[in-house]
Amino acid sequence: MSTMPSDTIARVNGQPLHAPGEHPDEATLRQRACAELLRQAAQRAALLAADDAALADGAQSEAATAAIELLLERELTVPEPDEAACRRHYAAHEARYRTGERARLRHILFAVTPGVDVRALRARAEATLLEVRCHDGDADDDPFAAQARTLSNCPSGADGGELGWLGSDDCAPEFTREVFGRTEVGVLPRLVHSRFGLHVVEVLEREPGTLRAFEQVHAAVALALRQQAWAHALRQYLQLLAGDAVLEGVSLQAAETPLVQ
8 A cells, every 4th residue: 555645756865665656555665765775875885886776676686685784793883781781681571581381362363465455454453452452341242252253364263263372482473572471461452463464362361381590591681682782773873874865755763663673
């Protein structure tokens, strides 16, 4: 679905981000704009040939990908987390470092398929989320199951959206991040995005599992902090690049950069 007038082409410093007649959604445009900012920065740093051609579909050459990696290695400063920072992170995110965590779930899937109107799909998913969250709890009325049977694009819809007991390894990574390592029970207050589409999710029960000792997960904690620091540094760097660029038809004011989500 177009996020701009049909005759407008989004550009970064004059470089088109899509072909005429193509209408990428906002997330796609932001992702392409970020990638193009980095590609042009690599050229200015003489890490990429000046004649490297940007592609209107958002793809990049192998040379551009390698040059951007070198650019980020040079430009991003990522501090090594000390033990005190690791222990603070561990204490604040204990649920992430448990083994055997399980949750009994049900969901309503709004699948994103080729040609689907994503904006209309999201509106329908959000309306469904609001409806099932506002249910008064009458045991004889189960709107979640009814909506799952009517609307869900998952075979589980026939069973009222029931997925049964699942562990983090049973789900797509993006689904796992939103559902596991938390304490919420009930209908989650936000849509869960995955490679399959938009999910309205209800956590019926949780089993927290066993917390691993800090010494056992120290390396994983340090890696998580390094990744956070890298993502923060990348966002700051992209903000600097965007501030010096001429952007047309695309906004990079979103709180999160799609390259690091």
